[in-house]
Amino acid sequence: MSADCLILNRDGRPLSFFPLSVVDWHSAIKLTLNRKVFVVKDHNDWVVRSPSMALNVPSIIMLSNYHHLKKEVKFSxxxxxxxxxxxxxxxxxxxxxxxxxxxxxxxxxxxxxxxxxxxxxxxxxxxxxxxxxxxxxxxxxxxxTLKHMMRSYLDSSYNFKDEEWTKYIDID
Ligand SMILES: [Zn+2]
Missing domain, CATH: 1.10.30.50 (DNA Binding (I), subunit A)
Incomplete structure (x- = not known):
């Protein structure tokens, strides 16, 4: 799977960190077509076309409703x-x-x-x-701790498709 789009919870933080909540462009577009998410930001200059339409590929999407999450880091x-x-x-x-x-x-x-x-x-x-x-x-x-894990995420050579993702992955 290619990590094309970041999924945020309703509070503006990633839905999950480990692994980071990302989906490929195909799934991202599908998700935006149902109304449970909205687009925070599209990729600049990335449009997919079908014979009948052109769609921007979202870079960041947010769930419409807040999902309660576990705060623990899963052993893996x-x-x-x-x-x-x-x-x-x-x-x-x-x-x-x-x-x-x-x-x-x-x-x-x-x-x-x-x-x-x-x-x-x-x-x-x-x-x-x-x-x-x-x-x-x-x-x-x-x-x-989550904090430790987030720091190693940011320090690692993890590839973010869009620089703006780092704004949503705060340490505190
Ligand atoms: Zn060694």
Whole structure:
């Protein structure tokens, strides 16, 4: 899916952050055709045409009604990478997502669980080296706050289709 359009809740903040609430242009146009959303901003110079009409592709849309959301950051592979800024917690280097893996600080075989507190980001090389050893990660893993996650979003090389999206992703 290409991230063409940002979806905002009625309060002007993204509907979700992790992952960011985005849809491709096709879905964005479909959503605007039913009345549950309205367009905040169209993409400049992006019009799709059919034989009978031309439509602007929206860049930012907002739900007409407020949706109550969970404030917790869900535990997932990509959220762990995001928490750790794609930095291997053993060698301290940054890697593309495909070169990273999740590492259990206390191995499952020794009673470790799969949780924010026991799972960290590791490159594949360090992960192999570590094996079942007691090597400690550079930072002690913990459950991230929304604020922390938002900051890593803004710091990461996350590609925003439209610069204006950053206005809606505030840290406080
Ligand atoms: Zn590493």
């Amino acid at each position: 592979r990509s959220n762990v990478f995001s928490r750790d800024n794609y930095v291997c917690q053993y060698c301290g280097k940054k890697f593309p997502r495909n070169d990273l893996t999740l590492d259990h600080v206390i191995p499952i075989s020794k009673g470790g669980d799969t949780s924010w507190e026991n799972v960290t980001t590791s490159c594949k090389v360090c992960n192999n080296k570590k094996g079942n050893s007691d090597l400690k990660p550079l930072t002690t893993p913990k459950k991230p």
